[in-house]
Every structure is written in C-alpha cells, then in structure tokens.
Amino acid sequence: MEIRPGPDRLRPGRVQLALLLSQRITALMSARTVAPVAPPDTGRRTWEPLPRRGGRSRPAWTRGRSGGAGLSLRARWGLRAASILVPLAVWTAVSMAGLVDPAFLPSPPAVLEAFGEMLGTGQLVRDTLASLGRVGAGFGLAVLISVPLGVAMGTSRVALALLEPAVGLLRYMPASAFIPLLIIWLGLGEPSKIAILVLGVVFFNTLMVADAVRRVPGELGQVAATLGARPGEVLRKVTWPYALPAIVDAARINAAAAWNFVVVAELIAAESGLGYRIVRAQRFLQTDKIFAVLIVIGIVGLLIDVALRILRDRLGRWVV
Amino acid sequence: MNLVLSGVAKDYGTTRVLDGIDLSMEPGEFVCVVGASGSGKSTLLSLIAGLSPVSAGSVSLGGVPVQGPGPERGLVFQSGALFPFLTVAQNVAFGLRLLPISRADRERRVRWYLGEVGLSSWADALPRQLSGGQRQRVAIARALACEPAVLLLDEPFGALDVQTKEDMQLFLREVWRDMGxxxxxxxxxxxxxxxxxxxxxxxSCGPGRVAAEVPIVLPAYRALAIKRTSLFLGLRATVEDLVRSHMLSPEREKV
Structure with a gap:
C-alpha cells in the first residue's frame, strides 16, 4: 500500500515519513485486532467439540445422601457407633498411655467411678433435677413470651414494624453479658438465673416463631376467609396449626441454647445444679467429676432434643 | 343471585391492572375468562372474592355490594390450597364448622359432597396422599359445601396433566349441571x-379490559369428542385469534 502525505503536510522528511508509515501500519493492525471481519455465518459450528471431564465417575446413587440408598442399615449403625466409640477409644488410649497427667485428663474408668459415686450419693440426680427445673422455668417462660410475640410479628405488619428492630438488636446482646447486671437487679438467687435463660432464648425464639408464621401460604388464609372464617378464626384454625410443627422445631433448637445458659448461670453463683457441680469439682481439681458431669449434660441435652423431635413429628404428621 | 360488576378498576400502586370491567352474570351461568398472562384475570377473581378492594367501580351479588370475603362466593386456586393438616373430610367440613349446624347435619353434607366429587373412600386421607386431580376435587367440594351462589375458579386445572385435566373438565361440567x-x-x-x-x-393486557365476548354455541351436553367437531374447532380458533390480537398493549408493540 502507498502512503501519501496529505496536502496539508509540508514536505515530510524521511524520519517523518517512516514515522507516519509505522503509525499507519499500527493503526491498520490494531484495527484488525479490534474489529476483525466477521466470518460469514455458514450455519456450521467452527469450534472444536467440548472437552469431556476426565477422571473416575461413579454412578450418582452411590454418592451423597440421596436416600441413603448406597448405605445399608447395618453400615449406617456401624458408622453411628464409630462416631461415639472412636473418640472414646482415643481418649482411653491417651489416658492409659500415661501421656497426660491424670489430674488433667482422667481415664474413662476413673470418670465412670466418679459418676457412680455421685450417683450413689444422690448428688447427681439432685443437680440434674435442679438444672432441669431452672430450664423448665426459664425456657417455659421464654416460650410463653416469645410465641405470642412471634405470632403477632408474623401476622401483623404493625407488630412486625414495632418489634423487629428491638428484637433484632437485643438478640445480638449475649445473655451471659447480662449476668452482672441481672445480679445487681435481682440478686444471686433463682430469679437472676431464670432471667438469664429467658434473655438467652426469648429473642431468638420470637424471630424464629415469626418466621414460621410468615411461611404459612397466604392462599390458605384467603381460602379460609372465602369459606367464612373471620381473621381470628383464620389465625386459630389455619395459621396456628400450619405453623405449629415449625414452632416446635424452633423451640427444639432454642432448648439447646437454654440448656447451655443454665450451666453458664450456675457457674456464676449457685448452690445446686450441674454447672455448680463443675465449679465445685474444679476447686478440688476433681477433673474426673467434671468429665462425668459434662457427659451427663450432653446426654440430658440430647434427650431433650429427642423428646422435642418426637413431639414435632407427632404434630407434623401431615408435613410432606 | 346476579353477579354484577360495573366500571371495576384495580390499581397496584400507580399501575392500573384492571380497567372499566363491566360484567353481569345470570344465576347458573358458566363463564370463562381467557387472556394472556398479565391481563389481570386472577386479580378480577380476587376482587369478586372480596380478598382485595376495588379501586373504582363496584361488585355486587344479588344487589348487595361485596365488601369482603364470604362463603357465598367460593374460591378455588390452581394449587388447591387444601389445609394440609386436615383430612379430606375435615377440609370439606371447614366452612360448615363455622356455622351453627348440628354435627349430624354437617357430616351428612360432607358425605354427600365427597360422593359428588367421587372421593368418599378418601375421607380420612391427608391432602399429601392425593393426586393433583383429587386435590382439586376436594377444593371444589370444600367450596361447594358452603353452598356458594358463585363459584370462582382460578386456573383450577392449570397444574394437571392433559388426561387428568380432561377428566376434570367433564367432572366440572357435571357438577355445575347438578348444582346449578x-x-x-x-x-x-x-x-x-x-x-x-x-x-x-x-x-386484553395492560390494563386488563374485556376485549371481546364470544358466546359458545355448543350443546348443553358436551362429551370429549366434541373437541374434534368443526364447530368446536372454529370457536376455539376464533377465541385464540382474539387472545393473540389482544396480547400486546400498544405501548409494548412500539418497543
């Protein structure tokens, strides 16, 4: 191609000419790369077939939890047993090998012995009942407060706008941080412990109940209204029964929190309860007792969970 | 009781979804509303059901203005909206339980309506155990048990397979002729x-208006085979063309 200087350029020297030439070429090249001429669409694909992913490919039904079809009942129970027995075996091995001072890590037989001793004196049963009593009172009170609040928030826009900011804020204040304040307000007795439980549970449970109520399909309430139900009847006969299994499920999750808070409350100031027993045992370096109480706390918590799970399944038989 | 709509309009925010709807239905009439999605068809039903207020105009049934939902205007949704925690019989009994009638009377009615929709043997089943078609039958029985003057159906068979849908169409015609x-x-x-x-x-779309009315000049008794007759096919083509021609609003066509 020929490059002619335009009429407005006065006698370009050789350097200038070369410069101009190179600029032109660059411009042409960049023009090519920026806007290539599109190949005519012949209706045929011009690209290679897609590569396939290599590697082993197992049939889908052996993977994941899909129906558990790939896992026999026996294998499942075997794994469940292993989930308890393997940590127990490691614990036994470590403590028996004398790697750790038994004052820090008591052996399983020692823990069992401590357990038997506390059971024999009736101490363990008394402490468990004391803790359960506090959970019953505190958690019960929290449920009594949070369910009506949650139902109100889930059904009424006014209640939602009024309560959600406050509850959402209070929820993030740890209940254990209220302990000093509660001791100042309510003293060292039972009321302050129950108040900790209530504070720890009530806000979470309110929001979860509100959520359960909001998930009731609007069409159900509308149909009920066209069948003659008044708003109160829609609430009692449609919203409440539909939301109940989810509400019990929310309570189940928060019962675990309540069981945690009761132990925390008893660590501070108490004369009975499982948390108190741990503090006592610590004072005398009785780690075997601490271990025994911890295991009891875990098992009782699990039993509460299972009980509420059964209740939920009974109430929610209709759930798909 | 006559259902009369005059100058009914509905706004959602600043958008008018229904405008200038005039409709008068004789007692015992069967009217279908068709139109592209977004033409406000379902909104129309919720206005008549009294689930949301009209923005202009009025809806009245037997000369009485509609001011909220009530059992004289039964509603059936596409989903059926059965109460999942109640059995089939309890679902049908829902509206009756709200009325001061004896238990024996209520049970007799429930049995009768379950028989009418062919689900007598499913009285104690839960909704989740039913097929889609059976659920819609329960929903219709539940609405009918309250003896509505008007039955409002919002795409009741939209989620069913073609064969079930045709069964349900025959069933609905039958129920309609039985109940009046x-x-x-x-x-x-x-x-x-x-x-x-x-x-x-x-x-028509945006806002929804009644663009056309097509009288269906078919015999009162209709078997499935009627769908293959030239009269049926002609009517169907007429309505389809009308739906298509009113599908896009003038504004949208410009884009």
Missing amino acids: TTVLMVTHDVEEAVMLAQRVLVF
Missing part, C-alpha cells in the same frame, strides 16, 4: 374455556 351454581372460571387454556363455558370473555 354460577361459575366464573379464569384459565389460559382456550380449549378448556370453549369446552366448559357458555360464553368466553377475552381480556
């Missing part, structure tokens, strides 16, 4: 509308 209830049904299925209705209203 006024039926106003919204559907997007033109064939279904022609099969069922005595007249079909075609809605």
